Structures are given as C-alpha cells and as structure tokens.
Amino acid sequence: MLGKLIKKIRTSKGFTQAEIAKSAHISQSNYSKFEVDAIEIRATSFMMILDKVGLDLEEFEFIKNGYSYSDKRKLLIKFFYAPYNSNLKLKEIYNECELILNSRYDEDIKDIRTLCSALIHLNNDNDIEQARIPAFEIWDRLKKMEQLYISDIYLFNAIMFIFPLETIMETRNFIQKSIDRYKNFQNIDRMSINIILNLSYLYISNKKYSEALTEILNIEPKCKQLNAYIPLAICYIRKGICMERTGSEEQGKQWIKKGLNIVEVLEEEKLLEALKLELTL
Incomplete structure (x- = not known):
C-alpha cells in the first residue's frame, strides 16, 4: 500500500522512477518492486523518498488515511483539549478508546482510557486519592523518562489534575524542556x-x-x-x-x-x- 501511494504522489509531481530511486540510494529495479508493494525498503530510504517528493511523514500519514488524521491521532488531540471536568466528554473519549482497543492494542490509547476513568472518578466522588490509584503507574513511568514525547505531553496535561500541585511543580522544568525540544514542531x-x-x-x-x-x-x-x-x-x-x-x-x-x-x-x-x-x- 505504501509503494502504490508513493507511485501516485511521484507521478502527480512529475518525477521518474530513476530520479526517486537515485535520491533514496536504491536500485531502480528494487524501487520498481517497492511501488507495486512487492518488497519493503529501509526506513532511511523511505524518508529520503518523502524528502524528494516534498512531504514529511505527518503529511504522508494524513494522505494515507484518506486526507484525515488517524483514529489514534484524532483521539489524542480530542483528549488533550477536552475539559477534564466534563464527564460527558470524558465518557465519550473513554468509549472511543474502548472501540480502538477492541480491535488492536495500543499503549497510548490504554493510558488515555485509564486517565479518563480516573478523572471521571474524581469528578463524581471528589476523592483524589482513589483517582490517583489507576493513574499512578502512568505518572511513575512519565517522571522516570529522560524526556517527554508528544503523546507523553498529552498524558501529562491530564495527569496534572490528579496529582498534588507540589509534585507537578517538581517536574515543571522537566516539562518545559521537553516542550522546548519541539519548538519547531x-x-x-x-x-x-x-x-x-x-x-x-x-x-x-x-x-x-x-x-x-x-x-x-x-x-x-x-x-x-x-x-x-x-x-x-x-x-x-x-x-x-x-x-x-x-x-x-x-x-x-x-x-x-x-x-x-x-x-x-x-x-x-x-x-x-x-x-x-x-x-x-
């Protein structure tokens, strides 16, 4: 599927197979096989192809998904900007997590489901100690990381409402450094x-x-x-x-x-x- 989509992009931009193969440092024969999905190529070669045709990986994924974000990407964004005091929105996201997890396992989606459950519990009972129990494993993992990546930043944005402010303040500089690394993202x-x-x-x-x-x-x-x-x-x-x-x-x-x-x-x-x-x- 990747090869066929690359072929469509290549031809629409007017590149020849020889030009793309040369830019990716692979033989034209192997590139030709890649375009019909007969073989796979190295990730480095694939990234060189994207660079040649003027796409980054995020745009390619967007096109591959029918000019839409993937279900996971849309859910991550929805969760990040959700009002965490709205059980209606949290339950909606929780149910979407369930649908995805029923078809495939995904650690990030599982974490979002866990945090939705914890926040709903907090909103219902105002018992922050009980809300922390399911979220503690996620928090323990995040604070041990050398840096946070985008999906981790999404999680931290929600988890800060569950743990003591003093704890969050201790990681404030760490969070900012992680965000600063993505300043051009x-x-x-x-x-x-x-x-x-x-x-x-x-x-x-x-x-x-x-x-x-x-x-x-x-x-x-x-x-x-x-x-x-x-x-x-x-x-x-x-x-x-x-x-x-x-x-x-x-x-x-x-x-x-x-x-x-x-x-x-x-x-x-x-x-x-x-x-x-x-x-x-």
Missing part, C-alpha cells in the same frame, strides 16, 4: 499554551496567585502572536483574578471584564459559564 505553541493555562488554573485553585500570574504573563504575548483569542481571554481573566487576590482589585476587575467581553463576542457560552465559576474559586 507543528502546533507546539498552542499545546504549550494549553498546558500552561491548565497549570495556572491549578495554581489559582491552590491560592498560589503569584506563581499563576508569572505563568500567565509568560504566555500572554504568544497568545497575541498566534491570534489565539480564547486562550488570550482566559489569560486576561486569570490575570485579573490574581491581581484582585493580591491587592490590585480595580486593575484586576478591568482585566476580568476585558477577558469576559472577548468570550462573549466569540459567543462561547459554555466557556463563559465555566470562567464565571472560576471567579468564585
């Missing part, structure tokens, strides 16, 4: 913003307003640069909360009003309700 800036916004929420929930404000001020320029209006509105509201609670009440109210106005203009009603609840934390 697609959408990493938005991923970074989302993680830091979640961290700021945890700080505010634990009345650590100066720490929350530091995080917010660090990502506010990035939100503006990316025209990320919803994250920017959340920054304004949480900045206002921090200012109100640390003595700058009038200035804080102005930032809160500014943030709420943006959310209202964008007609994000559910988000508006959730953010108004944050004002009572």
Whole structure:
C-alpha cells in the first residue's frame, strides 16, 4: 500500500522512477518492486523518498488515511483539549478508546482510557486519592523518562489534575524542556499554551496567585502572536483574578471584564459559564 501511494504522489509531481530511486540510494529495479508493494525498503530510504517528493511523514500519514488524521491521532488531540471536568466528554473519549482497543492494542490509547476513568472518578466522588490509584503507574513511568514525547505531553496535561500541585511543580522544568525540544514542531505553541493555562488554573485553585500570574504573563504575548483569542481571554481573566487576590482589585476587575467581553463576542457560552465559576474559586 505504501509503494502504490508513493507511485501516485511521484507521478502527480512529475518525477521518474530513476530520479526517486537515485535520491533514496536504491536500485531502480528494487524501487520498481517497492511501488507495486512487492518488497519493503529501509526506513532511511523511505524518508529520503518523502524528502524528494516534498512531504514529511505527518503529511504522508494524513494522505494515507484518506486526507484525515488517524483514529489514534484524532483521539489524542480530542483528549488533550477536552475539559477534564466534563464527564460527558470524558465518557465519550473513554468509549472511543474502548472501540480502538477492541480491535488492536495500543499503549497510548490504554493510558488515555485509564486517565479518563480516573478523572471521571474524581469528578463524581471528589476523592483524589482513589483517582490517583489507576493513574499512578502512568505518572511513575512519565517522571522516570529522560524526556517527554508528544503523546507523553498529552498524558501529562491530564495527569496534572490528579496529582498534588507540589509534585507537578517538581517536574515543571522537566516539562518545559521537553516542550522546548519541539519548538519547531507543528502546533507546539498552542499545546504549550494549553498546558500552561491548565497549570495556572491549578495554581489559582491552590491560592498560589503569584506563581499563576508569572505563568500567565509568560504566555500572554504568544497568545497575541498566534491570534489565539480564547486562550488570550482566559489569560486576561486569570490575570485579573490574581491581581484582585493580591491587592490590585480595580486593575484586576478591568482585566476580568476585558477577558469576559472577548468570550462573549466569540459567543462561547459554555466557556463563559465555566470562567464565571472560576471567579468564585
């Protein structure tokens, strides 16, 4: 299947078999066999072919999947941006994990299912100790890694709501270093913003307003640069909360009003309700 798809891309871009074979350092005979899926080629040769035809691996996978992300990729993204206090959304993701796991085993999907279950338990019973039990194995593995990869960052984004803030703070620099390694990777800036916004929420929930404000001020320029209006509105509201609670009440109210106005203009009603609840934390 890979070979036939490469052939389709090659011919549409006007390359000959000889040109592609030369770029991949394989014989034209072997390349010809690869295009009809008669043989496999080395991963290094395959990556050279993609480079020659002007694709990266992520775009190739997108095309191979019918110009769509794979079920796993879509589920990872959905889980990363899910509201972790919404059992409805968590149960939806949990059920999607079940469907995938019924057809094949996947460690990342299994971990997402485990975290959904833990978060649902936390939302229902507010028993954080019980919620940590199924998630502990994942957390123990993550904190022992030398660096986090993208799927690990997705998991960490959720698990930070289950473990003590002090524990999360101990790994803060480690998380940032892992994100920094991906500074040129697609959408990493938005991923970074989302993680830091979640961290700021945890700080505010634990009345650590100066720490929350530091995080917010660090990502506010990035939100503006990316025209990320919803994250920017959340920054304004949480900045206002921090200012109100640390003595700058009038200035804080102005930032809160500014943030709420943006959310209202964008007609994000559910988000508006959730953010108004944050004002009572």
